[in-house]
Amino acid sequence: MALLDSSELVWRARDIRCLFLDIDGVLTDGKLYLGPNGEETKTNYVRDGLGIKMMLKAGLHVAVISGRPSETMRQRLSWLGVQHIALDTEDKLPAYLRICDELRLNDQQCAHMGDDVPDLPLMQRVSLALSVADAHPKALNAAHWVSRYNGGHGAVREAIDLILDAQGLA
Numbered sequence: 001m002a003l004l005d006s007s008e009l010v011w012r013a014r015d016i017r018c019l020f021l022d023i024d025g026v027l028t029d030g031k032l033y034l035g036p037n038g039e040e041t042k043t044n045y046v047r048d049g050l051g052i053k054m055m056l057k058a059g060l061h062v063a064v065i066s067g068r069p070s071e072t073m074r075q076r077l078s079w080l081g082v083q084h085i086a087l088d089t090e091d092k093l094p095a096y097l098r099i100c101d102e103l104r105l106n107d108q109q110c111a112h113m114g115d116d117v118p119d120l121p122l123m124q125r126v127s128l129a130l131s132v133a134d135a136h137p138k139a140l141n142a143a144h145w146v147s148r149y150n151g152g153h154g155a156v157r158e159a160i161d162l163i164l165d166a167q168g169l170a
């Protein structure tokens, strides 16, 4: 485990300018409900959405990188004000580097919250690697901090509260 003690956690959280998020298993519970015409339905947690709005309002950035396409998620994230959305992106690192470049940020200013193996390249790179209570063991192993909540059940909000609290923005 790469878990940090609370003082090191706060120290790193103070420098975070952008929180990168995975969708499936982080912003959602990881379940896909498949309709008769192949359409996918996912659940979203309203408290997470409010946290994203709070973070953006505080002047920080939120970026979302997902391996799967989802037009409805893109619409919801846009509605929340998220400007950096990379969907259908199996290799997350190039998207991460492109967004960092656009925002002129370095790894020390970035956090990533992920729940599975595709998140590892980012979790191993950023200053603050965050995960959810029901993540895959490899993601838990790479995490500096793990939410008490499962994906899609307020884990993102808890991570945002941690960052905003550390920066005195809550």
Ligand SMILES: [Mg+2]
Pocket: 022, 023, 024, 025, 026, 114, 115, 116
């Ligand atoms: Mg995931």
